[in-house]
Amino acid sequence: MFFEITASTPVYLLPFSPLLISVFSIIEEVRIVQECGRENSLDWMNSSRGWYTYEVSPVFLLVEEAVIKKMIEFIGWEEGDGIFNPGGSVSNMYAMNLARYKFCPEIKEKGLSGLPRLVLFTSEECHYSMKKAASFLGIGTKNVYFIKTDERGKMIPEELEKQGSAPFLVCATAGTTVLGAFDPLDKIADICEKHGLWLHVDASWGGSALISRKHCRLLHGIHRADSVAWNPHKMLLAGIQCCALLVKDNSGLLKKCYSAEAAYLFQQDKFYDVSYDTGDKSIQCSRRPDAFKFWLMWKALGTTGLEERVNRALALARYHHVNENGIELLEYANVCFWYIPPSLRKMEDGPEFWQKLHQVAPIIKERMMKKGSMMLGYQPHQGKVNFFRQVVISPQVSREDMDFLLDEIELLAKDL
Numbered sequence: 343m344f345f346e347i348t349a350s351t352p353v354y355l356l357p358f359s360p361l362l363i364s365v366f367s368i369i370e371e372v373r374i375v376q377e378c379g380r381e382n383s384l385d386w387m388n389s390s391r392g393w394y395t396y397e398v399s400p401v402f403l404l405v406e407e408a409v410i411k412k413m414i415e416f417i418g419w420e421e422g423d424g425i426f427n428p429g430g431s432v433s434n435m436y437a438m439n440l441a442r443y444k445f446c447p448e449i450k451e452k453g454l455s456g457l458p459r460l461v462l463f464t465s466e467e468c469h470y471s472m473k474k475a476a477s478f479l480g481i482g483t484k485n486v487y488f489i490k491t492d493e494r495g496k497m498i499p500e501e502l503e504k505q506g507s508a509p510f511l512v513c514a515t516a517g518t519t520v521l522g523a524f525d526p527l528d529k530i531a532d533i534c535e536k537h538g539l540w541l542h543v544d545a546s547w548g549g550s551a552l553i554s555r556k557h558c559r560l561l562h563g564i565h566r567a568d569s570v571a572w573n574p575h576k577m578l579l580a581g582i583q584c585c586a587l588l589v590k591d592n593s594g595l596l597k598k599c600y601s602a603e604a605a606y607l608f609q610q611d612k613f614y615d616v617s618y619d620t621g622d623k624s625i626q627c628s629r630r631p632d633a634f635k636f637w638l639m640w641k642a643l644g645t646t647g648l649e650e651r652v653n654r655a656l657a658l659a660r661y662h663h664v665n666e667n668g669i670e671l672l673e674y675a676n677v678c679f680w681y682i683p684p685s686l687r688k689m690e691d692g693p694e695f696w697q698k699l700h701q702v703a704p705i706i707k708e709r710m711m712k713k714g715s716m717m718l719g720y721q722p723h724q725g726k727v728n729f730f731r732q733v734v735i736s737p738q739v740s741r742e743d744m745d746f747l748l749d750e751i752e753l754l755a756k757d758l
């Protein structure tokens with residue numbers, strides 16, 4: 343050994359040996375634990391070095407591999423691939439491009455010229471990143487076909503089946519952003535299988551339910567997807583950003599689609615197994631070690647701890663949402679509601695009522711923000727006038743807080 347290894351020795355100074363990997367891990371872990379106890383731990387995590395190759399960042403690359411493997415297990419695939427990205431929107435974009443590459447591999451070199459018009463199907467409740475991805479990738483927002491949803495916000499499989507022009511991709515949503523709806527994945531997978539279509543599931547929001555034995559049935563059929571976007575930074579509360587795109591293909595499709603084989607980083611004649619140089623699967627060069635945040639959290643809380651986090655959030659969301667027969671009205675953590683103020687309670691249902699109700703949420707929101715008592719989102723949505731949307735995920739929220747929320751709205755709106 344030529345170097346004295348201390349927690350502050352830069353990793354690039356250490357001589358490489360497979361044996362040392364475990365030493366690296368220990369040093370890293372010691373350092374990480376030390377750093378995490380300090381105020382600037384998040385800054386530290388966010389500013390630590392890039393990790394395109396194994397030699398630059400052996401520990402973080404192995405951590406990413408381990409976390410992806412675990413996430414794939416929860417999806418129910420026997421094998422697969424994946425990459426952490428800066429956001430679910432970017433994961434969706436990756437998936438769209440990957441599906442298109444599978445559909446016509448020559449696009450990587452020849453570009454869009456000479457290609458027929460390509461269309462994709464998603465639901466009208468999908469995340470807006472679908473449109474952004476379509477415009478960014480040169481597919482065009484007009485080539486995104488929005489399939490009708492039912493009254494709960496779920497894609498109607500019969501409407502999907504009815505569509506004429508053949509798409510290269512169907513994107514289902516598991517946990518829609520506004521209503522928290524889960525598309526019927528099994529039925530959608532049947533249709534995709536029949537027509538040989540790539541199925542992407544945007545589980546950015548709902549994916550974390552996979553960790554809960556009680557709620558994972560919401561995503562029944564997800565193992566039949568070709569790709570899945572899952573954000574541990576949402577329901578599981580990993581530090582932003584922490585988002586993975588997971589791909590069922592394990593034959594190197596992700597790498598073939600994205601690699602540029604820069605000779606100064608990804609030399610093929612290195613003395614170690616270069617399949618660990620996973621950075622060429624990304625559209626980025628340097629990346630932040632986002633997988634590490636999830637890994638650390640998973641280690642600290644265990645699968646049971648994460649499961650409890652999901653169960654607790656969903657139980658709290660249901661606190662206000664059980665009808666008089668004790669039946670749960672809610673699927674996920676999106677509690678959407680109108681507050682009807684005193685002056686509207688005796689009014690007849692009609693356009694005037696809805697027009698007045700539309701103005702209520704913005705006024706209450708303004709009042710709560712100026713008073714500084716709460717923050718609660720509202721929006722109009724698919725023909726519905728402004729309603730509040732409360733999403734409970736923090737383990738620090740209590741039932742008293744849930745009661746406070748409604749009491750406070752009542753107080754703020756008593757003269758309306």
Ligand SMILES: *Cc1c(COP(=O)(O)O)cnc(C)c1O
Binds near residue numbers: 429469518519544585
């Ligand atoms: C939040 C969300 C996204 C976007 O995730 P970002 O990490 O904010 O880019 C995508 N899809 C769904 C369904 C979401 O709820």
